[in-house]
Amino acid sequence: MLTIDHVTKTFFPGTVNERVALSDVSLHLDEGDFVTVIGSNGAGKSTLLNIISGKLPLDTGELTIDGRSMKRLKDFQRARYIGRVFQDPMAGTAPDLTIEQNLALALRRGQRRGLGPSLTKARRERFREELTSLELGLENRLKARVGLLSGGQRQALSLLMAGFTSPRILLLDEHTAALDPQRADLVTRLTKSIVEREGLTTLMVTHNMEQALRVGNRLIMMHEGEIILELDEQQKNAMTVDGLLAEFAKIKGAVLDDRAMLG
Ligand SMILES: Nc1ncnc2c1ncn2[C@@H]1O[C@H](COP(=O)(O)OP(=O)(O)OP(=O)(O)O)[C@@H](O)[C@H]1O
Numbered sequence: 001m002l003t004i005d006h007v008t009k010t011f012f013p014g015t016v017n018e019r020v021a022l023s024d025v026s027l028h029l030d031e032g033d034f035v036t037v038i039g040s041n042g043a044g045k046s047t048l049l050n051i052i053s054g055k056l057p058l059d060t061g062e063l064t065i066d067g068r069s070m071k072r073l074k075d076f077q078r079a080r081y082i083g084r085v086f087q088d089p090m091a092g093t094a095p096d097l098t099i100e101q102n103l104a105l106a107l108r109r110g111q112r113r114g115l116g117p118s119l120t121k122a123r124r125e126r127f128r129e130e131l132t133s134l135e136l137g138l139e140n141r142l143k144a145r146v147g148l149l150s151g152g153q154r155q156a157l158s159l160l161m162a163g164f165t166s167p168r169i170l171l172l173d174e175h176t177a178a179l180d181p182q183r184a185d186l187v188t189r190l191t192k193s194i195v196e197r198e199g200l201t202t203l204m205v206t207h208n209m210e211q212a213l214r215v216g217n218r219l220i221m222m223h224e225g226e227i228i229l230e231l232d233e234q235q236k237n238a239m240t241v242d243g244l245l246a247e248f249a250k251i252k253g254a255v256l257d258d259r260a261m262l263g
Contacts, residue, residue, distance in 0.1 A: 001201055002029040002052070002169055007061030009047055009225075021047040022058075023225035029169075034195055034202040036212035038244070039222030045205045048222070049171045052203070054078040065168055079109070083167030083200075085158045087174040092158030095147030099138060099157065102146050103127045106161035130160055134190060152183030156190050163194045170195065172204040176211070184208075188215060209241045223252060 009022040021044045029035060037045050050056040051063065054075035063070045065081050085092055093102050104119055124142060131139040134156045138149075146154060155175055162170055172191065176184035192215050195202050206212050212219055219236045221229035221244065228251050231239060 001031045001066055002027075003062070003064045004028070004048075004052070005062040005064075007051060007063060008059045009044075009051060009056065010059055013059075020225045022051065025061075025225070025227055027220065027227065029201055029203070032199050032201055033218055034200075034204070034216035035218045035220060036216040037203060037205045037220050037222065038207070038209055038212045040224075042224075043222035044225045045222055046173060049084070049173050049203065049205060052169065053082050053084055053171060080165075081168040082171060083162035083165055083169070084171040084173065085155065085162055085175040087177050089151035089154040089158070089178060092161065093146045093154050096145065098143050098145055099131070099149075100124060100127055100142040102157065103130075103161060103164070106164040109165050133193070134160065136186075150183070152179050152187060155179065155183075155187045159187065159190055159194050163198045163200065166198065168201065170200045170202040172202065172206075174205050174207060177207060184211075191215060209244050213239055213241065213244075221248065223248070228252070 004025060004027045007022055007025045008020075011017070011019040011021055019042075023044075025044070025048065027035075037048070039045050047056065051058050052070075054070065054073060054077070058071065070078060070081070094105070097105070100119055104123065107123075127142060128139045131142075136153055136156055138144075138153065138157070146157065149157070158175075175191075176187045179187060188211055191204070194200070202216070204212075204216060213236065217233045217236070219229075219231040219239070220227050229244075229247055
């Protein structure tokens with residue numbers, strides 16, 4: 001359903017600042033695949049997500065979703081294909097709107113035309129049910145301003161909202177990195193359950209190798225603009241953090257500084 005075919009992206013080509021962010025990257029995701037993406041700093045992970053979302057144009061190669069080329073579609077034109085949750089908990093929700101207003105907006109984004117749902121009784125009931133599944137007590141705070149919520153609560157809400165729009169692809173960009181370990185754990189669990197419930201095809205960038213092994217059915221490791229390791233479900237299930245570090249050392253002939261990857 002998502003195919004990335006020989007994609008390259010270079011920043012400031014031909015200058016002293018030239019950075020090859022993606023060097024001949026190819027990747028295919030089937031419907032329902034959940035791929036975790038790890039790699040050292042500057043490996044090209046965010047660039048990969050930015051190319052898929054249309055935030056950045058690619059230089060060469062092809063990118064298709066459901067067989068349709070995305071190359072000429074701008075990010076706003078791709079919006080109905082893509083859901084994205086960023087590292088910054090403030091990025092995915094509108095702080096001055098209430099929880100229910102944010103959720104109503106997300107529902108509307110998922111629709112093709114028209115003004116979409118107003119806050120009917122049935123709608124509020126659905127919001128309450130969905131919020132209950134987060135186990136954060138937000139179902140009793142529909143009229144609270146989102147700006148009052150904690151970072152973890154806002155990320156949980158962002159995830160729920162991304163799921164509402166039924167995107168063809170969900171992009172998670174280190175979405176638990178800014179949270180304390182307990183909240184990160186909670187949001188990781190929610191990610192798993194929302195992705196499973198909605199059957200979302202997902203790419204998740206993380207610096208946390210343990211998390212990368214715990215969720216998803218496939219894993220890729222990037223380094224200096226290339227995918228240097230791909231694990232299928234079976235290989236991933238059998239892999240450990242030490243095993244990943246050893247693989248990196250084997251492939252690159254170098255010992256990886258754990259912290260570079262663990263963030
Ligand atoms: N907008 C930009 N302008 C110039 N160079 C960029 C830009 N975005 C990324 N780069 C460069 O491209 C390379 C890949 O960066 P990218 O942010 O994709 O890596 P990353 O794997 O997400 O890293 P990190 O884990 O540190 O976030 C780096 O060398 C980076 O400096």
